Amino acid sequence: MYLIENLNKDFKDGDGVCCALRNVNLSISTGKMVAIVGKSGSGKSTLFNILGAIDRPTSGKITVEDKNLAAFSEEELCRYRSETVGFVFQSFHIIESYTVYDNIELPLIISKVPKAKRDEMIKQAAKRVGLSDKLKTRCNRLSGGEKQRTAIARAFVHSPKIILADEPCGNLDSRNSESVMELLRGFVSRDTLVMMITHSKADAALCDRIITLSDGTVVSDEALR
Numbered sequence: 001m002y003l004i005e006n007l008n009k010d011f012k013d014g015d016g017v018c019c020a021l022r023n024v025n026l027s028i029s030t031g032k033m034v035a036i037v038g039k040s041g042s043g044k045s046t047l048f049n050i051l052g053a054i055d056r057p058t059s060g061k062i063t064v065e066d067k068n069l070a071a072f073s074e075e076e077l078c079r080y081r082s083e084t085v086g087f088v089f090q091s092f093h094i095i096e097s098y099t100v101y102d103n104i105e106l107p108l109i110i111s112k113v114p115k116a117k118r119d120e121m122i123k124q125a126a127k128r129v130g131l132s133d134k135l136k137t138r139c140n141r142l143s144g145g146e147k148q149r150t151a152i153a154r155a156f157v158h159s160p161k162i163i164l165a166d167e168p169c170g171n172l173d174s175r176n177s178e179s180v181m182e183l184l185r186g187f188v189s190r191d192t193l194v195m196m197i198t199h200s201k202a203d204a205a206l207c208d209r210i211i212t213l214s215d216g217t218v219v220s221d222e223a224l225r
């Protein structure tokens with residue numbers, strides 16, 4: 001799915017430069033749940049932002065489905081962000097004043113799915129995360145676990161190939177974390193990939209592969225299953 005070659009990302013930092021990623025090389029295939037671990041500031045979110053085409057690398061090459069991400073036109077990037085990847089964040093990033101239904105609908109509007117088709121897709125996604133009875137509830141009335149399940153339904157409602165989850169369990173208690181891990185695991189199939197940033201050893205151990213970053217470089221890459 002992803003072939004990452006000699007990836008570097010520098011940020012201007014006052015008068016100096018912060019090398020957030022240095023010479024990262026990885027090959028990541030579908031059918032897997034991959035954990036990205038490492039201390040705070042090691043470059044995990046920077047890597048995700050680049051893989052999700054939210055940010056551009058300073059140098060290096062990322063091939064996704066045999067195409068060079070750096071060579072994508074603006075239109076191709078938009079399509080990639082709205083159709084190929086789904087994001088889940090620690091702080092949920094849902095619109096609190098919208099209902100569960102309206103939040104899940106957002107990516108479908110962006111990728112111009114016709115209204116008649118959207119309704120069924122939203123209901124299916126809500127069912128999958130156990131929120132069928134909350135579709136009309138405003139998100140500011142939901143618990144943390146329910147907000148994250150709304151965010152997960154929104155991330156996979158349009159059947160993306162890749163889910164990028166940046167500390168999805170970071171704000172959740174152990175019971176809610178377990179349900180989020182199960183939902184993410186359930187998304188993995190032969191043609192899909194889940195990448196998850198975590199600070200939890202227990203959650204990383206539930207993944208198929210653990211990639212450790214330190215100071216912007218890959219220091220360990222372990223296949224668990």
Ligand SMILES: Nc1ncnc2c1ncn2[C@@H]1O[C@H](COP(=O)(O)OP(=O)(O)OP(=O)(O)O)[C@@H](O)[C@H]1O
Binds near residue numbers: 013045046047
């Ligand atoms: N927009 C930015 N401008 C300047 N420096 C940045 C920017 N984004 C990240 N950095 C720097 O890049 C490095 C890597 O940051 P990143 O957010 O990727 O870390 P992280 O591994 O996700 O950490 P955490 O576990 O705390 O989320 C840090 O030193 C950070 O200060």
Ligand SMILES: [Mg+2]
Binds near residue numbers: 044045046166
């Ligand atoms: Mg981070």
